Amino acid sequence: MRTYLYVFFFFLLSTFGLAQNIKEPVDFSQNTHIYGVKQIEQIKNWGINSPTSGVVSGNVMEMQGGSINPSMSGKPLEGIESLRGLGELFTLLQNKVFAPIFLAIIILVPLAFLTHLMIFKSKRFSHGISYKVFSTYNIAIHWLSAVPFVVICITGLIMVFGDKLGGGTFVRLARDLHGISTIAFAIFGPLMFLMWVKASLPKIYDLKWLLMLGGYLTKGRTISTPIPSGQFNAGMKMWFWTCTVGGFIMIFTGAILYFQLSSINALRLSAIIHNCLGFAIIALLITHIYMSVFAIEGALNAMVDGTMGEEELAILHSYYYKELQEGGKLEKMRVGKPHHH
Amino acid sequence: MSEAQFSSGGPTFQSQARIKFYCDEDRCIDCHGCDVACKEAHHLPVGINRRRVITLNDGIQGKEKSLSIACMHCSDAPCAKVCPVDCFYIRADGIVLHDKKTCIGCGYCLYACPFGAPQFPKSDVFGSRGAMDKCTFCAGGPEETHSEEEFKLYGQNRIAEGKVPVCAAMCSTKALLAGSGEEVSAIIRHRAITRGSGTPKIPYTWSKAYGE
Numbered sequence: 338m339r340t341y342l343y344v345f346f347f348f349l350l351s352t353f354g355l356a357q358n359i360k361e362p363v364d365f366s367q368n369t370h371i372y373g374v375k376q377i378e379q380i381k382n383w384g385i386n387s388p389t390s391g392v393v394s395g396n397v398m399e400m401q402g403g404s405i406n407p408s409m410s411g412k413p414l415e416g417i418e419s420l421r422g423l424g425e426l427f428t429l430l431q432n433k434v435f436a437p438i439f440l441a442i443i444i445l446v447p448l449a450f451l452t453h454l455m456i457f458k459s460k461r462f463s464h465g466i467s468y469k470v471f472s473t474y475n476i477a478i479h480w481l482s483a484v485p486f487v488v489i490c491i492t493g494l495i496m497v498f499g500d501k502l503g504g505g506t507f508v509r510l511a512r513d514l515h516g517i518s519t520i521a522f523a524i525f526g527p528l529m530f531l532m533w534v535k536a537s538l539p540k541i542y543d544l545k546w547l548l549m550l551g552g553y554l555t556k557g558r559t560i561s562t563p564i565p566s567g568q569f570n571a572g573m574k575m576w577f578w579t580c581t582v583g584g585f586i587m588i589f590t591g592a593i594l595y596f597q598l599s600s601i602n603a604l605r606l607s608a609i610i611h612n613c614l615g616f617a618i619i620a621l622l623i624t625h626i627y628m629s630v631f632a633i634e635g636a637l638n639a640m641v642d643g644t645m646g647e648e649e650l651a652i653l654h655s656y657y658y659k660e661l662q663e664g665g666k667l668e669k670m671r672v673g674k675p676h677h678h
Numbered sequence: 679m680s681e682a683q684f685s686s687g688g689p690t691f692q693s694q695a696r697i698k699f700y701c702d703e704d705r706c707i708d709c710h711g712c713d714v715a716c717k718e719a720h721h722l723p724v725g726i727n728r729r730r731v732i733t734l735n736d737g738i739q740g741k742e743k744s745l746s747i748a749c750m751h752c753s754d755a756p757c758a759k760v761c762p763v764d765c766f767y768i769r770a771d772g773i774v775l776h777d778k779k780t781c782i783g784c785g786y787c788l789y790a791c792p793f794g795a796p797q798f799p800k801s802d803v804f805g806s807r808g809a810m811d812k813c814t815f816c817a818g819g820p821e822e823t824h825s826e827e828e829f830k831l832y833g834q835n836r837i838a839e840g841k842v843p844v845c846a847a848m849c850s851t852k853a854l855l856a857g858s859g860e861e862v863s864a865i866i867r868h869r870a871i872t873r874g875s876g877t878p879k880i881p882y883t884w885s886k887a888y889g890e
Contacts, residue, residue, distance in 0.1 A: 379794025380732075380747070384886070424756075428790040432759040496762055496784065504763030504780035512782050513806065595806070597785060597798070605789045 379601045383424035423605040435612045439497045442620050450627040453553070460633045461558045462649040468670040470568070470650065471643035475532060479640055482529045485521035486580065488514060489587075490622055493615060516595055523588050530581040536568045537578065542656060543571035552653075553632065563655035570653070572628070576621050583614050590614075644672050696753070696772040697815060698859045698888060699846075700866060701746045704873075705853030708733060708744035712845035712854055716748075719816070719844040720833025726797045728813040729845050746845070746854050749774060749795035749813035750887035757787035757796065772859075773815045778831050783807035792886050815856070816843040859888070 471479075495502060495511040502508055542565035551572055552564045564570065569577065590607040593599055599607070629636050633653070639645050651658045661667040713729040722728060729748035751774045758766035758774065765780035766787075776787075787810060788796040798807040818835030821828035828835060836844060846856035855862045 379788065380792065383792035424790060424792060428756040428760055431762075431786060431790065432756075436762075496782065499762040499782060500764035502763075504765055504777075504782060508763055509782045512784065516806065594785060597788075597807075601789065601794070604785070608786065608789055 382602045385422035427605040446623045464646040466647045467644040470645045482525040485518035488518040537574045546571040568657045696859045700855040702853040705851045706744045715848045752887040756790035760786045760790040778809040781809040
């Protein structure tokens with residue numbers, strides 16, 4: 338009787354064996370969100386010298402690879418996954434570098450402009466005849482992007498200096514606002530990009546503008562020589578590309594960080610990019626506000642009612658002025674009453 | 679408390695007091711007892727695993743190894759270095775803890791951690807991350823010891839009761855050790871001698887966390 342039982346089990350097992358052989362190659366695809374896999378991901382690429390994770394290297398076995406998914410265990414890592422030391426690099430940068438650079442930017446940039454204002458004074462142009470240079474649509478899209486953008490920058494800085502502000506509810510609120518405002522910027526930012534991308538393409542004369550720093554190092558209350566510039570000068574163009582394309586990169590890296598969408602090494606890289614691009618954006622935002630509000634008297638009107646005085650247009654945007662004149666468009670843009678303050 | 683007090687010279691009171699975790703990969707049998715015990719003891723919600731048993735080289739014959747990892751309570755904790763709101767504090771005995779009421783859930787500690795220890799519950803209506811959660815070495819948190827608030831936010835405080843962390847306490851093969859650095863080292867040495875492997879190799883997790 339027992340012999341029969343053994344024979345039966347033998348056949349049963351061989352059937353399983355055969356079934357295995359007939360089957361397709363074993364399917365290792367799996368739910369990566371279940372306990373385990375995703376968390377093993379997180380122990381990779383920490384140290385500058387560790388090819389894989391702190392745990393794999395040395396502790397268990399030396400591996401050339403470091404993939405830990407069952408389907409590719411031990412295979413070499415590729416792409417961003419293979420970048421060594423991003424954990425250690427991120428730790429170093431976030432510990433020592435990021436916050437001091439942000440602090441330097443928000444102190445030194447306004448200080449530099451304050452000095453500029455004291456030496457070179459706010460520039461004044463006569464406001465005899467003015468022209469409507471920006472449409473209502475331009476102005477609306479500008480502010481619909483600008484308001485969330487400024488909120489994002491301020492809340493971002495609140496998070497950078499969260500320890501000085503005590504953390505907790507206030508900084509957590511800033512984090513939530515940072516995310517919510519991003520939704521608004523993600524809608525209006527692309528519209529602003531489409532609206533001004535053509536006018537912001539680089540031209541040869543932008544180099545001349547950069548070499549003379551747009552005439553902003555001219556002493557006295559006014560500038561008399563025409564400055565080489567189109568509708569936007571080289572400085573404005575730089576700001577345009579930083580806040581739109583740079584802004585979109587910020588949205589992308591920020592979304593990855595917010596939703597923790599990728600593997601740990603990509604998260605680290607995203608955090609590094611997000612902070613470094615943040616330096617440029619904060620510095621140029623301060624510049625943009627200084628130029629529009631303080632550097633030239635009444636320049637803000639261009640973004641309030643869309644008008645610009647003839648002298649300001651002819652001097653600061655000389656190529657654009659000439660182009661409008663030659664195209665016969667200038668007269669149509671003329672605003673009836675001279676603009677008063 | 680300075681580093682030298684923990685690492686130099688013979689056994690001193692301070693060096694004995696510095697706590698450490700150690701997982702012996704030759705003993706871990708992938709039973710998941712430690713992480714289940716941890717989840718149960720601290721009433722952790724779904725999706726939060728303060729301790730995980732991971733299997734490396736899965737499916738590679740003869741090289742498969744299991745290992746239990748959690749926060750190693752590093753002596754030079756990278757999480758505490760990168761926290762933008764400075765919510766971490768390191769106790770005199772080396773236990774790395776954080777204040778959940780200060781934490782903003784940014785996730786930076788996770789990017790800095792070599793062990794993937796920080797966990798983030800999806801807490802609010804927007805599905806955004808709540809305050810970070812991690813292994814406390816069963817030492818509670820900044821709230822009043824054994825208070826309801828402490829249990830709710832950080833789980834049990836077994837250290838205050840003079841007990842070892844629950845994961846190590848229940849480990850059936852005693853692969854997972856938790857205790858003072860001196861005691862844990864002595865056990866590792868004893869095991870190495872008994873196995874006949876001579877001087878014990880220093881695991882990477884150990885050197886990464888405690889710098890030795």
